[in-house]
Amino acid sequence: MxxxxxxxxxxxxxxxxxxxxxxxxxxxxxxxxxxxxxxxxxxxxxxxxxxxxxPKGAAALRRALGPPPHRGRRPAGSLTCDVLRWPLPTWPGLAYEALVGPGGELWNQWFVRPSGAAALTFADLVPWACVVGDVGASFPGAVQIDGPAPHHWTVDFRHDGETHRARFVYGLFQRLERAPSGPF
Structure with missing residues (x-):
């Protein structure tokens, strides 16, 4: 195969x-x-x-996905990383992004919206329709939390007086839950 x-x-x-x-x-x-x-x-x-x-890291992604149609650079603190993006047919309008450090190490990989974060309403939180950046930009005060497994992210945010937890895998929205009680 x-x-x-x-x-x-x-x-x-x-x-x-x-x-x-x-x-x-x-x-x-x-x-x-x-x-x-x-x-x-x-x-x-x-x-x-x-x-x-x-091949490891970004080289493995290139081997599977081919040359990235988008290449760029982005500051990350005092360093600059390479940004590589590939569209994937199952998720149109999004891109799979790899951030590669100065030594060639793969820092992060996840889905992004290439055009920039979308402004969402609560009703727009539909599985696979948005990414971490969309939720962070659309709900002021949203807080990212480490997910429970590799490549999982969690974003807690408030809406209509309640705290919600958006769960993501590879940066792609999967489901919405009520967040556990506690300070937000």
Whole structure:
């Protein structure tokens, strides 16, 4: 099995299944993919990540996705990182972004809105329709919290007097929950 865009999308879906299994099952049907293909793509990506001679970091992304259509630079504190972005067919209007440090190390990878954060209403919080940056820009005082697993993010924010928790995988919105009580 080669590892290209379809397999990469399936590997991402495997991780998203942890938080939004129903949406992943729906998408597998649209892609004509089986659960076995989903598991194999994840296992293949994991094997590549641990294989001594396989490319790592951004080089692994380039191998799977091809050359990034967007390349740029962004300051990050006192350093500057390279920004690489690829559109993925399953998530039109968004891009998969990799931030690469000065030494070539992969600092972050997640979905972004290439045109900049969208202004959302509470009703716009629909799975896979927005990214972390959209929620942060749309709900003043939103706070990012480490997620419970790799590539998971959580954003707590207030709306209509209640605290909500938006859960993301690879920066892509998955579901909304009531946040646990406590200071916000």
């Amino acid at each position: 080669g590892f290209g865009v379809r397999e990469f999308e399936l590997a991402l879906l495997h991780r998203m299944r942890d938080v939004n299994a129903e949406k992943v099952e729906e998408t597998l049907g649209l892609l004509g993919a089986s659960r076995a293909e989903l598991r194999e793509a994840h296992a293949h990506w994991t094997r590549l990540a641990h294989a001594p001679r396989a």
